[in-house]
Amino acid sequence: MITPIRCWTCGRPLGHLWEPFKQRVLNGENPEKVLNDLGVTRYCCRRTLLGHIELINQVLEYSRIETE
Numbered sequence: 001m002i003t004p005i006r007c008w009t010c011g012r013p014l015g016h017l018w019e020p021f022k023q024r025v026l027n028g029e030n031p032e033k034v035l036n037d038l039g040v041t042r043y044c045c046r047r048t049l050l051g052h053i054e055l056i057n058q059v060l061e062y063s064r065i066e067t068e
């Protein structure tokens with residue numbers, strides 16, 4: 001839902017890689033090549049970026065608005 005800040009398994013910081021990864025994949029590059037270029041070599045980290053689905057904007061529509 002929220003962009004993964006770190007790999008769920010090994011803890012490597014990944015938050016700074018999400019935007020470049022997303023942009024390059026949306027522009028038609030092969031995700032495998034993008035991950036190699038970004039230096040994401042461990043399969044746990046690759047899984048974390050590949051498996052992420054950005055749902056935060058849809059979920060925010062249903063968030064509760066706090067009133068006093």
Ligand SMILES: [Zn+2]
Nearest residue numbers: 007010044045
């Ligand atoms: Zn990892």
